[in-house]
Amino acid sequence: MLVLGKYRLPGMSSLLLWALLWEIVGRSGLTFFVPPFSEVCVTLFNVIGTPAFVKALQETAVAFFAGVFFAIVIGIPVGILMGKSRLLDELLLPWVNMFLSAPLTALVPVLMVLFGFGMQAIIITTTLFAIWIIILNARAGVMQINRSLVEMARSFGATPMDAFVKIYFWAALPEILGGVRIGVIRAVKGVIIGQLLISIVGFGALFELYSANFLMAHFWAVLLVLFAMAFAVSELLAALERRVAYYAASR
Amino acid sequence: MVMPQTERAFTPDTVDDAVTVKRITKSYGAVEALKNMTLSFPRGELTSLLGPSGCGKTTLLKIIAGLLEPTSGEVLVNGRAVTGPGPDRAFVFQDFALLPWASVMRNVAFGLELRGVAQSEREAIAEKYIAHVGLKGFERAYPHELSGGMRQRVGLARALSVDADVLLMDEPFSAVDEQTRRKFQEDLLNLVKTENKTFIFVTHSIEEAVYVSDQIAILLPRPSRVSQIIRPQGFRDKDVDNIRRDPEYLDIVDDIWSSLRSYVE
Numbered sequence: 001m002l003v004l005g006k007y008r009l010p011g012m013s014s015l016l017l018w019a020l021l022w023e024i025v026g027r028s029g030l031t032f033f034v035p036p037f038s039e040v041c042v043t044l045f046n047v048i049g050t051p052a053f054v055k056a057l058q059e060t061a062v063a064f065f066a067g068v069f070f071a072i073v074i075g076i077p078v079g080i081l082m083g084k085s086r087l088l089d090e091l092l093l094p095w096v097n098m099f100l101s102a103p104l105t106a107l108v109p110v111l112m113v114l115f116g117f118g119m120q121a122i123i124i125t126t127t128l129f130a131i132w133i134i135i136l137n138a139r140a141g142v143m144q145i146n147r148s149l150v151e152m153a154r155s156f157g158a159t160p161m162d163a164f165v166k167i168y169f170w171a172a173l174p175e176i177l178g179g180v181r182i183g184v185i186r187a188v189k190g191v192i193i194g195q196l197l198i199s200i201v202g203f204g205a206l207f208e209l210y211s212a213n214f215l216m217a218h219f220w221a222v223l224l225v226l227f228a229m230a231f232a233v234s235e236l237l238a239a240l241e242r243r244v245a246y247y248a249a250s251r
Numbered sequence: 252m253v254m255p256q257t258e259r260a261f262t263p264d265t266v267d268d269a270v271t272v273k274r275i276t277k278s279y280g281a282v283e284a285l286k287n288m289t290l291s292f293p294r295g296e297l298t299s300l301l302g303p304s305g306c307g308k309t310t311l312l313k314i315i316a317g318l319l320e321p322t323s324g325e326v327l328v329n330g331r332a333v334t335g336p337g338p339d340r341a342f343v344f345q346d347f348a349l350l351p352w353a354s355v356m357r358n359v360a361f362g363l364e365l366r367g368v369a370q371s372e373r374e375a376i377a378e379k380y381i382a383h384v385g386l387k388g389f390e391r392a393y394p395h396e397l398s399g400g401m402r403q404r405v406g407l408a409r410a411l412s413v414d415a416d417v418l419l420m421d422e423p424f425s426a427v428d429e430q431t432r433r434k435f436q437e438d439l440l441n442l443v444k445t446e447n448k449t450f451i452f453v454t455h456s457i458e459e460a461v462y463v464s465d466q467i468a469i470l471l472p473r474p475s476r477v478s479q480i481i482r483p484q485g486f487r488d489k490d491v492d493n494i495r496r497d498p499e500y501l502d503i504v505d506d507i508w509s510s511l512r513s514y515v516e
Contacts, residue, residue, distance in 0.1 A: 148345075151313075152342065155342040156342075157337070157365050
């Protein structure tokens with residue numbers, strides 16, 4: 001964006017404005033719930049090196065990446081197969097749509113009964129939050145594939161596996177990446193909800209601890225870290241999406 | 252209106268046919284796309300399938316390619332019955348069907364890649380055919396960077412590089428502009444002369460069919476059938492510049508138009 005016709009603002013400059021507003025609200029002493037932004041930042045740097053924080057970060061990262069990993073390696077092939085096979089689509093689509101819009105948080109107690117109170121249940125919760133949109137997008141990507149690409153592969157002797165790996169996956173890749181990006185954002189929600197409800201570990205435990213003790217600066221600091229992580233991962237995927245954009249329009 | 256069907260008698264040993272279509276019927280439910288069609292494609296020649304839209308010419312081509320299954324009848328390629336796609340046939344698509352995420356090199360080599368040819372070997376072959384169709388220097392380009400005509404040259408190079416006996420072309424020049432198309436037609440004539448392959452060429456352009464073909468099969472719709480087979484005699488050996496002025500060329504174009512006129516809405 002250009003200001004006064006000539007000064008180019010760097011991306012996300014608007015965040016500065018919101019930080020300023022936050023600072024003003026915090027300093028005005030309106031509510032103890034919102035400490036000034038500067039105080040949150042100072043707390044952030046104090047907290048970041050502590051063993052408690054490092055441990056929470058580790059636990060959260062492990063659960064998050066494991067959950068996203070399973071959502072991707074299961075979700076993409078299932079979505080592609082649904083896009084290819086009418087039968088599979090009819091069988092699975094109602095379930096996918098249901099779980100996509102279902103209040104998954106309500107399912108967490110069931111998961112606890114099935115999988116216990118450990119890491120396993122948290123990972124499964126994360127996967128469940130992320131996987132449905134990944135499946136739906138991979139399916140949508142495959143369904144818009146140009147039929148003559150499939151015929152071309154067949155006419156040159158492609159096996160079904162060749163077609164899957166060399167045609168369907170790549171043709172659907174722009175949609176798949178879009179799905180993974182949204183899935184990853186949902187996975188952040190999933191991992192925190194899992195940590196809050198299943199066993200109080202990781203960032204969930206920190207949130208619980210800070211809010212119970214009215215340590216609002218600490219609370220916001222951890223939330224900022226979480227936002228930054230989610231934002232970074234999502235931007236990374238958006239960059240990947242832009243790398244395939246050159247052919248997304250000309251399939 | 253039903254026209255009498257002229258069927259060329261099936262005589263296996265008199266001419267060397269690369270492809271033979273025997274009593275092919277293809278129906279979709281109650282609709283008959285092709286009815287009892289019999290047709291021969293002499294080796295080393297270019298045969299056009301010409302007709303109004305809906306006459307089943309693309310359906311027939313896809314049945315020969317093994318991409319569609321006929322309801323009854325059989326297709327023989329080099330004497331063997333077709334049960335699916337095979338290395339003896341290569342297809343050139345109307346919309347080019349290039350992998351948009353792959354370079355020209357990979358696209359041209361893709362047929363060989365699917366056949367498990369090692370990378371260095373298939374790229375050497377692809378390089379040769381890229382040069383052959385006049386795209387030298389574009390090996391690293393992507394399809395979206397090329398014009399329509401150049402894209403179809405990639406499609407052609409891909410079909411040539413697998414070295415199939417039979418080249419199946421589905422309205423290959425209909426998506427390129429008129430000038431490019433004329434150049435393509437001239438190049439195709441040279442290709443037929445030099446490559447020693449059998450070409451089956453679907454088109455809806457009468458001039459194009461007469462210009463490039465050794466044999467033209469006129470297909471008529473509802474139900475689809477072969478109405479006429481025309482073999483231009485006099486101008487096939489003339490050079491490319493003189494064909495369009497040849498009286499026989501003009502007569503054939505007129506004849507075909509008068510027999511197709513009533514089928515065009």
